[in-house]
Amino acid sequence: MTRSIGVLDPPIRLLCGTGPTNPDPRVLRAMAAPVLGQFDPAFTAIMEDVMALGRYVFRTSNTRTFAVSGTGRGGMEAAIASLVEPGDSVLVGTCGRFGDLFVDLATRYGGRVSQVTAEWGQVLDPQQIDEWLKRAPAKVVAVVHGETSTGMLQPQLGEIGRICRERGALLLVDAVVTLGGVPVEVDGWQIDMCTSGTQKCVGCPSGMAPITYNDRAEQTIASRKSPVISNYFDLTQIQRYWNPERLNHHTLPTSMTYGLREALRLIVEEGLEARWARHQRTGDALKTGLQAMGIELFGDPRHRLPMITGMFIPEGVSDEAARARLLEQFGIEVATSFGPLRGRLWRIGTMGYNAELKTVLTVLTGLERVFQSFGVKSDRGAGVVAAEKAYHSAARG
Amino acid sequence: MTRSIGVLDPPIRLLCGTGPTNPDPRVLRAMAAPVLGQFDPAFTAIMEDVMALGRYVFRTSNTRTFAVSGTGRGGMEAAIASLVEPGDSVLVGTCGRFGDLFVDLATRYGGRVSQVTAEWGQVLDPQQIDEWLKRAPAKVVAVVHGETSTGMLQPQLGEIGRICRERGALLLVDAVVTLGGVPVEVDGWQIDMCTSGTQKCVGCPSGMAPITYNDRAEQTIASRKSPVISNYFDLTQIQRYWNPERLNHHTLPTSMTYGLREALRLIVEEGLEARWARHQRTGDALKTGLQAMGIELFGDPRHRLPMITGMFIPEGVSDEAARARLLEQFGIEVATSFGPLRGRLWRIGTMGYNAELKTVLTVLTGLERVFQSFGVKSDRGAGVVAAEKAYHSAARG
Numbered sequence: 203m204t205r206s207i208g209v210l211d212p213p214i215r216l217l218c219g220t221g222p223t224n225p226d227p228r229v230l231r232a233m234a235a236p237v238l239g240q241f242d243p244a245f246t247a248i249m250e251d252v253m254a255l256g257r258y259v260f261r262t263s264n265t266r267t268f269a270v271s272g273t274g275r276g277g278m279e280a281a282i283a284s285l286v287e288p289g290d291s292v293l294v295g296t297c298g299r300f301g302d303l304f305v306d307l308a309t310r311y312g313g314r315v316s317q318v319t320a321e322w323g324q325v326l327d328p329q330q331i332d333e334w335l336k337r338a339p340a341k342v343v344a345v346v347h348g349e350t351s352t353g354m355l356q357p358q359l360g361e362i363g364r365i366c367r368e369r370g371a372l373l374l375v376d377a378v379v380t381l382g383g384v385p386v387e388v389d390g391w392q393i394d395m396c397t398s399g400t401q402k403c404v405g406c407p408s409g410m411a412p413i414t415y416n417d418r419a420e421q422t423i424a425s426r427k428s429p430v431i432s433n434y435f436d437l438t439q440i441q442r443y444w445n446p447e448r449l450n451h452h453t454l455p456t457s458m459t460y461g462l463r464e465a466l467r468l469i470v471e472e473g474l475e476a477r478w479a480r481h482q483r484t485g486d487a488l489k490t491g492l493q494a495m496g497i498e499l500f501g502d503p504r505h506r507l508p509m510i511t512g513m514f515i516p517e518g519v520s521d522e523a524a525r526a527r528l529l530e531q532f533g534i535e536v537a538t539s540f541g542p543l544r545g546r547l548w549r550i551g552t553m554g555y556n557a558e559l560k561t562v563l564t565v566l567t568g569l570e571r572v573f574q575s576f577g578v579k580s581d582r583g584a585g586v587v588a589a590e591k592a593y594h595s596a597a598r599g
Numbered sequence: 600m601t602r603s604i605g606v607l608d609p610p611i612r613l614l615c616g617t618g619p620t621n622p623d624p625r626v627l628r629a630m631a632a633p634v635l636g637q638f639d640p641a642f643t644a645i646m647e648d649v650m651a652l653g654r655y656v657f658r659t660s661n662t663r664t665f666a667v668s669g670t671g672r673g674g675m676e677a678a679i680a681s682l683v684e685p686g687d688s689v690l691v692g693t694c695g696r697f698g699d700l701f702v703d704l705a706t707r708y709g710g711r712v713s714q715v716t717a718e719w720g721q722v723l724d725p726q727q728i729d730e731w732l733k734r735a736p737a738k739v740v741a742v743v744h745g746e747t748s749t750g751m752l753q754p755q756l757g758e759i760g761r762i763c764r765e766r767g768a769l770l771l772v773d774a775v776v777t778l779g780g781v782p783v784e785v786d787g788w789q790i791d792m793c794t795s796g797t798q799k800c801v802g803c804p805s806g807m808a809p810i811t812y813n814d815r816a817e818q819t820i821a822s823r824k825s826p827v828i829s830n831y832f833d834l835t836q837i838q839r840y841w842n843p844e845r846l847n848h849h850t851l852p853t854s855m856t857y858g859l860r861e862a863l864r865l866i867v868e869e870g871l872e873a874r875w876a877r878h879q880r881t882g883d884a885l886k887t888g889l890q891a892m893g894i895e896l897f898g899d900p901r902h903r904l905p906m907i908t909g910m911f912i913p914e915g916v917s918d919e920a921a922r923a924r925l926l927e928q929f930g931i932e933v934a935t936s937f938g939p940l941r942g943r944l945w946r947i948g949t950m951g952y953n954a955e956l957k958t959v960l961t962v963l964t965g966l967e968r969v970f971q972s973f974g975v976k977s978d979r980g981a982g983v984v985a986a987e988k989a990y991h992s993a994a995r996g
Contacts, residue, residue: 207648207864210857212641214633222634222853233854234631236611237619237804239932244609251604271806272669272831273849279831303830310828401850407634409668409806409852431707431828433700434669434676450937452670453798455806456619457630458855460607467604535636540847 215529216556218565219537220350220510221379222401222408223553225465229406232464233457240453248463249444249454255466259381259404259474260396260414262388267414268444269462270435271455274378274399277411279307280435281374281397284423285342288312293340293371295319295326295356298349299540300376308344311431316340322352322542323501323512328361335369341422343371347386348379350402351540353512353549354505355384363392372419378402381412382469383481383509383553394419400458403481403509405554406465409458413437465554482508483596484557488550491566491589495573495580500547509557511550512539519576521545527575532568559593612926613953615962616934617747617907618776619798619805620950622862626803629861630854637850645860646841646851652863656778656801656871657793657811659785664811665841666859667832668852671775671796674808676704677832678771678794681820682739685709690737690768692716692723692753695746696937697773705741708828713737719749719939720898720909725758732766738819740768744783745776747799748937750909750946751902752781760789769816775799778809779866780878780906780950791816797855800878800906802951803862806855810834862951879905880993881954885947888963888986892970892977897944906954908947909936916973918942924972929965956990 217224238245249268256267270280282304286292292313294304297320308315316338318330331343343366348355356362359375366373372394377386381396383403388396395415401408415437423430423438430436434452442449469477485508489499492513500512515521521538525548528534539547552561566585573580614621635642646665653664667677679701683689689710691701694717705712713735715727728740740763744753753759756772763770769791774783778793780800785793792812798805812834820827820835827833831849839846866874882905886896889910897909912918918935922945925931936944949958963982970977 205651207652207860207867210629210632210645210861212632212635212645212857215635215639217634217636219636221850222636224634230631230634230854232607234627235607235609237614237621237627238609238612239614239616239619240805242612242926242932248607248609254602255604272673273852275849276669276831279829283829307830310826310830399850401853407852407854408637408850409855429707432676432680432832433704433707434673434832435829452672453618453796453805455670455804455852455855456798457627457804457858458806458852460609461854463604464607470604529639535639 214533216534216561216564218550218552218556218561219535220549220551221553223405223551223556225405225407226468226555228468229461229464233461235460237456241448246448248459252459252463252466253444255463255470256412256414259466259469260386260388261390262414264388264414264416266420266441270411270413270440271452272411273408274411275303276435277397277399277413278303278376280413280437281395282307282311283432283435284430284437285372285374285395285419286311286313287426287428289314290342291338291340293318293331293334293343295331295345297324297326297352297354298322298346299351300346300349304344304346304376323354325354325356325502325505328358328365331362332365335365335371339369340371342374344374346376348507348510350379350510352501353507353510354501355507357505359393360387360391367392372422379507379510382477384478388414400462400465403553404465405468406461409455410462481557483593484552484559484562485509485511486596487559487589487593488552488562488565490592491562491585494588495566495570495585509551509553512547513550514546515548516573516578518578519573524572524576527572528568534565534568559590562589562593611930613931613958613961615947615949615953615958616932617946617948618950620802620948620953622802622804623865623952625865626858626861630858632857634853638845643845645856649856649860649863650841652860652867653809653811656863656866657783657785658787659811661785661811661813663817663838667808667810667837668849669808670805671808672700673832674794674796674810675700675773677810677834678792679704680708680829680832681827681834682769682771682792682816683708683710684823684825686711687739688735688737690715690728690731690740692728692742694721694723694749694751695719695743696748697743697746701741701743701773720751722751722753722899722902725755725762728759729762732762732768736766737768739771741771743773745904745907747776747907749898750904750907751898752777752904754902756790757784757788764789769819776904776907779874781875785811797859797862800950801862802865803858806852807859878954880990881949881956881959882906882908883993884956884986884990885949885959885962887989888959888982891985892963892967892982906948906950910945910947912943912945913970913975915975916970921969921973924969925965931962931965956987959986959990
């Protein structure tokens with residue numbers, strides 16, 4: 203070694219970017235529990251727990267409910283790799299970066315990909331999908347429920363589900379940012395396959411991807427003409443591992459599985475409805491506070507995600523330098539943006555454990571001080587007062 | 600929820616299967632450290648540490664030394680997915696289950712796969728590879744360094760490296776079970792790409808896959824005619840994330856990265872040479888003890904892995920029932936086998952933190968008691984005494 207590498211000593215941050223978020227301390231404690239072998243009955247019981255808890259959180263009775271051993275992107279790839287064969291027609295709804303990722307994945311796996319699109323900051327109209335499918339049937343329709351890149355929540359997934367069912371397409375939904383934060387009704391909305399991630403509203407570190415799919419999706423995969431190209435993401439194999447058969451595939455990440463179990467258990471303890479309300483209340487308070495500071499929000503106000511708030515960087519404030527000050531002086535992380543929005547927009551996450559008023563007040567205070575340091579004029583404390591008021595009035599219902 | 604799911608409470612096991620092994624408690628403590636955002640300078644510094652530590656452990660100066668965000672299987676898939684294009688000629692050396700996995704992966708990604716083989720329990724002769732390459736050039740030669748399925752260590756990797764260089768092939772090596780346990784000389788043996796896993800001799804929970812590759816491998820990937828099919832395992836993208844450029848790809852599993860850093864740091868503290876000697880001494884003591892109990896070992900005695908010991912199940916002992924007794928009565932996990940060896944062979948791992956005499960003595964005691972419960976006659980305590988003697992005489996050098 204040419205340099206000495208010391209004890210691990212990460213500082214405590216308030217993670218208000220787009221994920222990872224700060225996990226509940228109980229999740230980190232669970233991850234430090236003794237490691238078990240993957241076929242130990244004590245461990246396979248933990249896998250069964252994760253499946254049962256996952257069904258509650260996804261609002262589904264799907265037998266096939268487990269987690270892929272990769273990040274959210276890995277879950278999306280497992281879905282596409284398993285559903286899409288070379289030459290299959292795939293329709294992707296795109297209005298941000300994760301729609302683009304579906305396009306990239308489906309193209310890589312040989313799909314003939316079409317797109318219905320909306321501007322970044324807008325959402326899709328289900329009628330666009332219906333009209334497209336009327337003209338050209340698709341095997342898979344892939345839609346992003348919450349576009350982390352723009353802070354938009356796709357509404358009417360149930361209507362999209364109805365259309366897909368009627369037109370003979372499978373509906374695949376990316377719920378990476380929404381699961382555990384807003385309603386995700388897998389069975390109620392006729393979603394055939396739904397994938398998520400652990401490090402956002404589920405409230406666990408990054409590294410696994412909860413997934414669920416129904417019999418239609420399973421049968422579609424089972425009747426493929428060609429084998430799945432990826433071995434690691436081959437759901438036909440992974441589902442035999444998350445199953446009494448316990449096919450030896452990969453070695454499940456033990457500690458991550460512990461963390462995911464505890465994170466899901468925390469969701470059950472709180473109750474999904476209470477958790478959705480908490481995320482909504484917190485996101486609304488942040489938006490109210492930002493506006494009271496004179497900051498302009500991004501995107502269609504009818505469809506803003508509660509857990510990711512997109513805000514324009516005020517005139518005169520340097521993106522990178524301001525985020526560095528926020529991190530150094532306040533220990534707060536917020537996220538910049540990608541593509542057309544880079545340097546113009548920040549995204550503030552209030553997810554999982556951090557979806558609390560105290561997060562909002564800390565962030566607003568930090569933003570006010572940092573923006574002032576760049577010469578932005580504002581009414582001192584206005585954001586905090588407005589956010590507090592909005593939060594408490596929502597909490598009183 | 601139809602059933603209540605309680606607090607996570609895994610029992611403490613002595614993990615002597617084929618992985619996961621018990622991590623050093625320092626590794627689990629590191630994993631409970633506060634989570635950082637993936638572009639936080641404090642986190643990218645940790646990524647740099649992992650790269651530097653990885654170079655020490657792989658014995659390489661390769662710039663491209665990092666970890667894939669999947670298990671050992673994910674690392675193997677990243678290697679094949681990135682190196683192999685449809686139609687490429689791939690030569691795999693197979694003498695066990697992980698050679699078969701290379702064949703499966705290369706076939707899935709469109710390679711024209713040939714094999715040189717040895718019986719399970721034997722190793723490959725480098726001359727087989729040389730003769731094959733003389734007749735039919737290959738783009739990639741894939742070899743398993745330690746066959747976990749049989750307990751065999753492939754010797755003469757340096758000779759295979761020399762042959763591959765001479766014949767214009769890239770040498771890809773699976774060092775999942777060997778890294779951190781026996782010499783793995785990436786630069787010295789002219790290995791072009793080498794992949795590993797975290798949960799064996801590296802001594803961290805499962806979930807990441809250390810990988811390293813040289814300029815030849817990088818240039819081969821860069822000059823592909825077709826894009827890599829997998830997005831998640833596309834090394835052209837991942838290497839731009841593990842790099843000052845910090846391309847946004849997936850969100851690195853934060854806690855796993857902490858654990859891997861601490862596990863690698865423990866290897867540096869101990870020193871590779873001392874760690875190799877400890878694994879050898881421990882494996883030899885276990886083998887000596889088993890033989891003193893009248894148990895027959897599997898495979899070519901010249902090429903047995905120190906960290907995985909294959910032993911025939913004594914006559915009259917039921918594979919599953921005996922392993923269950925060992926787990927319940929002693930808290931010891933050992934592994935059964937796959938394919939042709941299932942039900943005939945157990946594999947006992949002494950890896951990382953568990954590569955110590957006390958592990959051997961505990962395992963031998965448990966085995967003796969359990970085998971006796973099946974009516975096997977043996978000289979009481981003979982295994983323990985022989986193992987202790989062998990260990991101490993090796994330690995004295």
